[in-house]
Amino acid sequence: xxxxxxxxxxxxxxxxxxxxxxxxxxxxxxxxxxxxxxxxxxxxxxxxxxxxxxxxxxxxxxxxxxxxxxxxxxxxxxxxxxxxxxxxxxxxxxxxxxxxxxxxxxxxxxxxxxxxxxxxxxxxxxxxxxxxxxxxxxxxxxxxxxxxxxxxxxxxxxxxxxxxxxxxxxxxxxxxxxxxxxxxxxxxxxxxxxxxxxxxxxxxxxxxxxxxxxxxxxxxxxxxxxxxxxxxxxxxxxxxxxxxxxxxxxxxxxxxxxxxxxxxxxxxxxxxxxxxxxxxxxxxxxxxxxxxxxxxxxxxxxxxxxxxxxxxxxxxxxxxxxxxxxxxxxxxxxxxxxxxxxxxxxxxxxxxxxxxxxxxx
Amino acid sequence: xxxxxxxxxxxxxxxxxxxxxxxxxxxxxxxxxxxxxxxxxxxxxxxxxxxxxxxxxxxxxxxxxxxxxxxxxxxxxxxxxxxxxxxxxxxxxxxxxxxxxxxxxxxxxxxxxxxxxxxxxxxxxxxxxxxxxxxxxxxxxxxxxxxxxxxxxxxxxxxxxxxxxxxxxxxxxxxxxxxxxxxxxxxxxxxxxxxxxxxxxxxxxxxxxxxxxxxxxxxxxxxxxxxxxxxxxxxxxxxxxxxxxxxxxxxxxxxxxxxxxxxxxxxxxxxxxxxxxxxxxxxxxxxxxxxxxxxxxxxxxxxxxxxxxxxxxxxxxxxxxxxxxxxxxxxxxxxxxxxxxxxxxxxxxxxxxxxxxxxxxxxxxxxxxxxxxxxxxxxxxxxxxxxxxxxxxxxx
Numbered sequence: 001x002x003x004x005x006x007x008x009x010x011x012x013x014x015x016x017x018x019x020x021x022x023x024x025x026x027x028x029x030x031x032x033x034x035x036x037x038x039x040x041x042x043x044x045x046x047x048x049x050x051x052x053x054x055x056x057x058x059x060x061x062x063x064x065x066x067x068x069x070x071x072x073x074x075x076x077x078x079x080x081x082x083x084x085x086x087x088x089x090x091x092x093x094x095x096x097x098x099x100x101x102x103x104x105x106x107x108x109x110x111x112x113x114x115x116x117x118x119x120x121x122x123x124x125x126x127x128x129x130x131x132x133x134x135x136x137x138x139x140x141x142x143x144x145x146x147x148x149x150x151x152x153x154x155x156x157x158x159x160x161x162x163x164x165x166x167x168x169x170x171x172x173x174x175x176x177x178x179x180x181x182x183x184x185x186x187x188x189x190x191x192x193x194x195x196x197x198x199x200x201x202x203x204x205x206x207x208x209x210x211x212x213x214x215x216x217x218x219x220x221x222x223x224x225x226x227x228x229x230x231x232x233x234x235x236x237x238x239x240x241x242x243x244x245x246x247x248x249x250x251x252x253x254x255x256x257x258x259x260x261x262x263x264x265x266x267x268x269x270x271x272x273x274x275x276x277x278x279x280x281x282x283x284x285x286x287x288x289x290x291x292x293x294x295x296x297x298x299x300x301x302x303x304x305x306x307x308x309x310x311x312x313x314x315x316x317x318x319x320x321x322x323x324x325x326x327x328x329x330x331x332x333x334x335x336x337x338x339x340x341x342x343x344x345x346x347x348x349x350x351x352x353x354x355x356x357x358x359x360x361x
Numbered sequence: 362x363x364x365x366x367x368x369x370x371x372x373x374x375x376x377x378x379x380x381x382x383x384x385x386x387x388x389x390x391x392x393x394x395x396x397x398x399x400x401x402x403x404x405x406x407x408x409x410x411x412x413x414x415x416x417x418x419x420x421x422x423x424x425x426x427x428x429x430x431x432x433x434x435x436x437x438x439x440x441x442x443x444x445x446x447x448x449x450x451x452x453x454x455x456x457x458x459x460x461x462x463x464x465x466x467x468x469x470x471x472x473x474x475x476x477x478x479x480x481x482x483x484x485x486x487x488x489x490x491x492x493x494x495x496x497x498x499x500x501x502x503x504x505x506x507x508x509x510x511x512x513x514x515x516x517x518x519x520x521x522x523x524x525x526x527x528x529x530x531x532x533x534x535x536x537x538x539x540x541x542x543x544x545x546x547x548x549x550x551x552x553x554x555x556x557x558x559x560x561x562x563x564x565x566x567x568x569x570x571x572x573x574x575x576x577x578x579x580x581x582x583x584x585x586x587x588x589x590x591x592x593x594x595x596x597x598x599x600x601x602x603x604x605x606x607x608x609x610x611x612x613x614x615x616x617x618x619x620x621x622x623x624x625x626x627x628x629x630x631x632x633x634x635x636x637x638x639x640x641x642x643x644x645x646x647x648x649x650x651x652x653x654x655x656x657x658x659x660x661x662x663x664x665x666x667x668x669x670x671x672x673x674x675x676x677x678x679x680x681x682x683x684x685x686x687x688x689x690x691x692x693x694x695x696x697x698x699x700x701x702x703x704x705x706x707x708x709x710x711x712x713x714x715x716x717x718x719x720x721x722x723x724x725x726x727x728x729x730x731x732x733x734x735x736x737x738x739x740x741x742x743x744x745x746x747x748x749x750x751x752x753x754x755x756x757x
Contacts, residue, residue, distance in 0.1 A: 055543070081543065087573075092532050092566025099536020102521055103473065104756050105543055126526050127533055134514040136507040137727030137752015139521065171728050171737075195730045195757050227733040274734040312742040 031212035039181035039213065040070050040202065043188035044108060046220050048078055051106060054192055055082040057097050058110030067112045068148060068207055094120030098127045101143035106192060111147035114163045114201065128197035129172030142195045148204035150244055151295045151344050157332035162296030164243065167199040168272040168305070174226055175273040177201040177243040180211035183270055186224030194226060203245045229276035235263035238289035238354055241280055241306060243269040246293045253350035264354060272302055280306060281315040289357055290323035295344045298327040321357050326350060393417045394687035398621035402613035404604040410612065410628035414620040418689045424466055424619050425684060426698055428458040428677045431482040433706040434491050438481060438498055442654040446714060447498045450512045454482040456649040459676035460583050461486055463622025464551055467630055471546055473521065475534040476553040478513040480523035487520035491709040501716035508718055528554060528561030531580065535567045538578035549577040549633040557588020559602050568606045568641070577633040580606065580641045583616065585648040590661040603643035616644030617676045722749060730754040
């Protein structure tokens with residue numbers, strides 16, 4: 001059901017992507033468009049071709065072509081051995097995938113959504129993240145846990161939650177939360193090649209959205225560095241730092257602010273652990289203002305961590321105003337449409353917050 | 362209330378009822394001997410492992426030595442704990458030695474093992490010296506995980522721990538076996554858990570997947586009668602653990618008889634390695650100590666019960682008697698081995714106690730095999746830690 005609903009949103013979201021497209025670069029006429037879904041698919045396909053130890057395991061990943069069609073065609077190409085449909089038993093198959101990684105394979109463990117990964121979180125943290133340290137650097141665990149994360153649409157509280165802060169809390173994990181197609185391809189490839197456990201948080205609402213792909217990004221050698229943020233739009237008046245779909249909100253807001261003479265710098269974090277504090281600090285030193293934007297809950301969230309780190313660093317002295325967080329409201333996600341819309345920040349919220357911070361009417 | 366595992370084997374005499382004869386050398390020493398084991402119980406299997414087992418002198422001495430070394434090591438660990446040198450957790454394996462030693466004797470070099478938190482004995486059997494185990498327990502640098510893992514987190518080649526989360530090692534074991542199948546070796550993985558963990562949901566999840574995919578995983582329920590202080594009967598609606606895989610065939614074996622265990626696992630390894638899929642094996646055994654060192658182990662069972670097992674079915678004493686009765690070795694030879702083990706373990710204990718802990722800079726070593734953090738946050742923001750890479754990282 002969730003799949004169908006998300007697909008129905010595509011038309012609307014595609015319009016947004018066109019906005020961004022015109023916004024982000026000037027060579028767009030030549031750039032090829034690719035959906036986030038296809039970029040993830042090609043990342044896995046290329047890495048499976050490159051390394052026969054890479055395999056995919058999860059619910060509906062093979063014959064069904066993926067609950068969200070991210071693994072479409074891979075079972076036909078690679079067969080039962082390398083694309084494995086599991087029963088609906090997250091704790092069991094996450095443990096099996098982790099064990100296989102300990103014994104030298106390179107599993108991609110797909111969760112239909114990260115909401116269900118809570119049933120398996122013990123294996124992600126206790127089995128995957130801690131084993132290298134506990135074994136004094138002997139047993140590294142090269143595994144990718146991936147799937148859609150964050151607020152979805154019309155699916156209520158149990159299916160609409162951001163787990164970014166949960167995993168980012170854990171030493172031993174690397175945590176990626178990509179935004180667009182280039183991010184997804186370059187970072188998923190990097191995650192699969194990485195010899196440590198990586199949690200890769202996709203966004204269901206972005207799967208069907210098209211973004212431009214440079215020639216470089218289309219290449220099989222395209223790998224983005226884990227742990228490096230990207231400045232999506234340079235600016236000098238305020239820094240907006242976000243991950244995943246919130247990056248899009250920031251870009252929308254920045255566009256509107258630009259019309260009012262306010263140039264916001266938008267940072268796409270890409271990786272949440274390790275957090276690229278240098279890029280944020282450098283930006284804040286220039287803009288003297290900082291807002292973090294995320295769709296997850298406020299308490300102990302990604303924004304909370306960013307603000308704490310800035311507060312503790314020399315960058316604090318560059319702030320002209322207190323840094324603030326825009327986050328999801330501190331409530332379980334409601335089902336009702338109007339309430340749901342009010343529970344996560346939208347571009348308008350960012351615009352208003354920027355104006356307030358910069359004392360602009 | 363006497364747990365079923367005790368009932369099941371308490372009638373057995375420590376002295377073999379039926380000595381089936383041996384081949385005598387010119388010194389009147391037997392080069393091998395044959396014994397009859399207790400019958401196995403089968404679940405959805407037609408063919409049973411053989412109840413007639415033959416052991417060579419060499420193998421008998423080897424298995425005796427290993428069981429006795431584990432016993433001495435655990436006694437030493439218990440003392441180190443009482444001296445407050447070992448901290449936190451310390452779960453002793455005393456009483457259960459025949460299970461690990463019997464299984465190990467049936468494994469081939471490329472077979473893998475993963476076990477629960479009662480891991481000291483297995484760690485030694487898989488290749489770590491008594492010093493490597495004892496120093497790890499003491500948190501010292503000569504420990505097999507340099508003191509960073511402790512009692513439940515020890516690793517070596519083909520041995521994946523040691524796991525502190527009850528039941529979590531079972532899915533991991535299936536994954537290790539899946540890797541063997543994927544790579545096309547005929548290796549199997551032994552995934553051990555206790556009668557307490559046998560009730561964990563994830564165990565049933567992976568029985569299902571292992572059977573579905575024919576994964577060469579041998580599930581081993583070491584039934585020592587108690588999950589912490591709760592007897593098997595009080596925790597499980599069905600205490601026939603060998604049958605609890607339902608569609609996964611199973612075997613019950615006397616876990617106090619090292620030869621029965623070895624025979625059972627020769628059969629099991631052959632079964633799983635030949636593509637027939639998983640098995641669930643219940644090894645009936647007993648733990649002399651409490652659940653961990655903080656448990657005297659006497660509030661939920663009687664001292665008489667423990668004494669009875671010690672006197673009538675101790676896996677080491679009974680095997681020693683078998684060895685001597687069948688002339689595989691003399692009492693003097695055994696005594697000499699005991700002495701050598703004592704010296705070796707005492708020496709290791711001394712070394713472990715006096716060994717130093719790893720330097721402070723290793724606090725932030727080996728969090729990642731490829732570290733991307735610029736610095737590792739310390740307890741305060743003023744002085745950061747630096748990530749260091751030291752270990753071998755076997756999966757690069």
